[in-house]
Amino acid sequence: MQYVVEKIDDIDEKTKRELIVTALLHDLGKSMWPDELFTKPSYLLKVEDIALIKTHTILTRNLLKENVGELLNENILKFIENHHEKPGGKGYPAGLVEPGYPVRILEAVDIFCATLLEERAYRTGKENAEGVFMEIEELAGKKVSKILKELYQKLFVTADKQFKEGVM
Ligand SMILES: [Fe+2]
Numbered sequence: 009m010q011y012v013v014e015k016i017d018d019i020d021e022k023t024k025r026e027l028i029v030t031a032l033l034h035d036l037g038k039s040m041w042p043d044e045l046f047t048k049p050s051y052l053l054k055v056e057d058i059a060l061i062k063t064h065t066i067l068t069r070n071l072l073k074e075n076v077g078e079l080l081n082e083n084i085l086k087f088i089e090n091h092h093e094k095p096g097g098k099g100y101p102a103g104l105v106e107p108g109y110p111v112r113i114l115e116a117v118d119i120f121c122a123t124l125l126e127e128r129a130y131r132t133g134k135e136n137a138e139g140v141f142m143e144i145e146e147l148a149g150k151k152v153s154k155i156l157k158e159l160y161q162k163l164f165v166t167a168d169k170q171f172k173e174g175v176m
Contacts, residue, residue, distance in 0.1 A: 016113060023110055029080070030087040030114060037067030062100045065089050087111060091118070 013027050038046075041064070045057060053061075069089040072080060091114050093099035093107035 013113070013117065019110065019113065023083075026081070026083045026087060027110055027114060030084050030091070031117065033072060033080075033084075034068060034088045034091045034114070034118075035064060037064040037069075037071055040064075040067060062092075065092055065101050083110075087114060091115070 013024050013031070016024070019027075041060065045060070048057065066089060069085050072088065073085060077085075087110055089101070090099075090104065090107050090111045093102065093104045093111055094115070095106060095112070097103040097105045099107065
């Protein structure tokens with residue numbers, strides 16, 4: 009994550025540091041989920057499962073603020089709370105129309121790293137970056153904007169090298 013964020017050249021150094029800290033902490037609230045939620049395929053999720061999933065942004069923010077709030081600035085807490093917001097009000101928890109560029113970077117990097125690295129209940133992780141890029145192209149067409157697709161392409165060049173060298 010740190011490597012990828014450092015390659016983005018149109019945000020300032022302070023925002024980069026904030027994004028890196030956010031990336032490390034943003035899903036901590038998932039630790040409160042029941043175990044079966046981590047392994048249940050998405051097509052088996054019930055309405056109440058989805059509602060619970062959508063609380064993790066606020067839950068994470070509140071956990072961090074209550075326990076280590078003095079170590080984190082308001083930008084980091086805001087990025088954590090908003091990390092599932094999407095342009096046009098399609099995200100959560102607040103349905104912000106424009107979540108802001110740092111949050112869109114988080115979204116892009118989160119999908120990118122998850123696609124590249126993580127096993128899911130419904131598929132295995134990708135063994136090579138070409139497969140990752142094909143999946144990203146598919147996602148870019150369906151659920152993310154053109155601007156994010158361009159960001160993915162920019163990230164792909166360096167991430168592919170890191171992936172092959174085994175350091176990502
Ligand atoms: Fe999340």
